[in-house]
Amino acid sequence: MRLGPDITRIAALLGDPARANMLSALMSGEALTAGELAREAGVTAQTASSHLAQLEAGGLLTRRIQGRHNYFTLAGRDVAEAMEHLALLADRAGHMRTRPGPRDPALRRARVCYDHLAGDAGVAMLDALISQGRIADHEGALALTDAGRAFARDFGVCLETTGRRPLCKACLDWSVRRSHLAGVLGAGLLARIYELGWARRLDGTRIVAFSAPGLRAFEQTFGPVPAASGA
Amino acid sequence: MRLGPDITRIAALLGDPARANMLSALMSGEALTAGELAREAGVTAQTASSHLAQLEAGGLLTRRIQGRHNYFTLAGRDVAEAMEHLALLADRAGHMRTRPGPRDPALRRARVCYDHLAGDAGVAMLDALISQGRIADHEGALALTDAGRAFARDFGVCLETTGRRPLCKACLDWSVRRSHLAGVLGAGLLARIYELGWARRLDGTRIVAFSAPGLRAFEQTFGPVPAASGA
DNA sequence: GCCACGCTTCGGTCCTGGTCGAAGCATGGG
């Protein structure tokens, strides 16, 4: 059985703390410079440069040079999905980065999963959309209903299904271990949540922080967000 | 951003060739002994023992002791899914284990993805089920239709949806880069394909080998399987 | 044209971790 693609190369890239921290920082979806990533990973610029070259060669990162800055982004949603999947396994095995700190609950409550909402809020949102009859759950397969299409339009989400990306997709949440909503609709809803000022992303983290009125509006639309998901 | 689960531990486990080979061997879904896995990975029993202990501690493997044999299986479908996801990234980046050998095309043609059919045959099967109106594809979300339910019953697949496992699930195929069918139905169909004698799994590999009449029967039910998927 | 800045390359150090030989410990058969 020495066939098929070589998982080792990719996994080894993800297996180093410095590189994993860089990639985690990019899970927010935004582009960061080499220097910012070096600081994020807690290493010098030289070391970071080496890591970034490896990640780029491995197809996990995309580099765009602008002036004297090198901007990096994840090479695609695939990368983010694979990392989330690994996070699920890690969480189940109880592998935490550190002793859970004060900001960890915030991460579990609402965070960005590359381009859509995850955590308690993300799971609650999908639950609401299903119970409201806006998304149909055919034994784990999600489909947008006519009512859901109307809701998306009213909410201001553009559903142009450009490319082959599915409209609705279930994405397994590592903190709640249930599905939240990904796909075009998931990304569009989060974008609108930002635009409406309901929430903003905390700089340098994946945490999505709701304002007090924003949370009220969110819960009015999608129902209450349960408080505790941590064990 | 030093929050959330520690991906590093899991990824580092997958990042070693010996461990990755062991896990790959277990992707067939069957249980293997420590000695078999050692041979599979090309290392001595001592080294294998160390690796297996790490994989077990990391929650990727389950050990069952029977007499003086230690049988190992993947800890769950999650593990297989995560590995497939990494394989997708690796394949896109062109990371092959070796120069593609003579058996590599067979692997791309039909292989087992833990418990369901993947490769050209797997993708063709899902395509057929959709075009036959047995599975509905709502922009990437798969749902079994009434016709599909009847077909499954006639084909001899039991659809008891025990646990929370979805009936139909799209699983991205690393070799074809399109979806094949996972979920309860996907696993059930492969089981029936074995039972009907259409195909069998080659020992020690993930290759699913169709017999000549078996392939004819398969193609009569699901339409022709395209020959080439390799680049 | 000079310097500051961002990043990369080079060279060297250090250490984690994979590896095997040998010994230890169970299980099962004769």
Place this chain on the structure above:
DNA sequence: CCCATGCTTCGACCAGGACCGAAGCGTGGC
């Protein structure tokens, strides 16, 4: 009871790779 088998533990070896200091090389500002 003794031996073969399957696996684990211990100890030591060695290499790959992470890391940083220093130097090199572009870009942009003055």
